[in-house]
Amino acid sequence: MPADLNDFFKKRKDEEEGSNMPEFMKDFGKKATYIYVIIVLVILLIIAKPYEIINSGEVGIKVTAGKYDPIPLEPGIHFYIPGIQKIIKVDTKVRIINYKAEKEAPSFGALREGIIEKPAIEVLDARGLPVSIDITVQYKLNPQGAPQTIATWGLTWEEKIINAVVREVVRNVVGRYKAEELPIKRNEIAKLIESQIREKISSLPNKPVTLVAVQLREISLPPKIKEQIERVQIAKQEAERVKYEVERARQEAEKRAALARGEAEAKKIKAQGEADRIMIEAKAQAQANIVIGKSITPELLQLKQIEVQGKFNEALKANKDAKIFLTPGGAVPNIWVDTKDKQKATSVGR
Template sequence: MEEKVIDMKPKSNFKLGRTISLILILVLFIGIAFNSYVIVEAGHRGVVLQLGAVKPVSLEEGIHFIIPFVQKVIPLEVRVQKAQSEETAASKDLQVVSTTVAVNFHLIPEEVQDLYQRVGLAYKERIVDPAVGEAVKAVTALYTAEELISKRSEVSAKIKETLSNKLANYHMQLDDINITEFKFSEEYNDAIEQKQIAEQQALKAQLDLQRIEIEAKQKVEQARAEAESLRLQKQEVTPELIELRKIEAQMEEIKKWDGKLPSVTGGTVPFIDINSIDQ
């Protein structure tokens, strides 16, 4: 009897090809499923790109369905962001001033698609930083170095107004601005120090002069008072007052006498007129 040999190889290849096809279909399905939605996180907006073109609307926070492999979502943060820089400018009196400025701003949520289309993601480097420098230089030139310190709040308000207008043109809103520090050249700082020393010396000299004038006036008034007192005393001196003073002097001498006559080798014994005392 003749033995039959069956070749199983073609059948095995068919099964293997079908398995691979199913795997590819499954992977494609999973890929489509994962690319058919996007989640926009809190504090962000999603800019939709459709075949590279920016759509005129943006996606709010949450989950959104998109066309897989056709649409792409670029997230942009719309929360408050901070930019800090140190700008060097010249004041009205041509003093070199280094100003440290801290700026808080945010992207306008409804206009993020326009910002992305015009500027892209590097809006801080391309727009915010240059705008801060330009605003600081423009406002600094309106004030002297001394006014920049004495009118700090006014300077800050002008910089804020100027910068706000510039950022608004690029779909950004300025929240606040803080001038954290003004730095001047060493020569100007030395001049300020010398000026303060001179003012202190002038004030001290003025106070000394006032003190001398007051002391002189006090001496004049004291002399006048003493002269007036002497004048009044002279008016009140009478013969009776003179006699009373003599009697008072003699009484003092009697109180001091110890009852002993002085020992002398010549001369007369001191004599006190008792009759005059009784009078």
């Protein structure tokens, strides 16, 4: 049989067998290529991960062939081309740098939930004595200018902006004072440090960072200065105690003097009242005497003489041997009648 005839029958047989296949098998064969392509793409997406999810409190910066896109990516899912592009996520929430002593912060430089711990800032005072300053700085990255900030300062922008400025300002401000002045002028120093840090950060191009707060927590002085300050404080306390005692004694003296003045014034008022009473009584008696003197008339005297003469006559009638004594005094004399029997002596008065 010729070869072309064999091919004809074979082809016809294959067509007959294919016509007996189920319809879904025929469709699967046609779509298999597309399914394989989709599966491969999914696997590539999983392996290459050409996307990034931006969370709230963050912004994304898309970098294409080393060039930073000036528009930050908002929270959500964003795709990029692996190998050509990448997305950098930066935190825009409030962050904190704590500068404090080693004994309180063993893991300096470690980042914990937006908190960076660093050693206390060592400063030399106006006389060159070492002083340690504990301070807390709160700040946050400006979201809109984040791409420009990262492009200019890099991912270590906190070290170059916040840390550098804080250390410079603290050293400049504290270095103006003597160590023993620092505790006394603490509030003044804290205000100067905060105002100068704000001024320096605000003056940076494009205002990359917003300063939230600066808190001066502790000033650690050299042991000798501490002892000197303690001695001064003890002396001041003693002086205040003495001053208090002196003031208390003065007040007690004033109180006693006031009481004495009060008693003297009371006695004076009493004596004045007694004198006034005597004077009033004397005046009244004198007035009475004047009235009585004015009331004695010749007729009244004559009447009194008659009364006395009557009593004299009565006495003679009772005892003819009686001795009569006239005691002058006033308008009417006293008359004493003395009998031989002294027990019967009588007195005739006016």
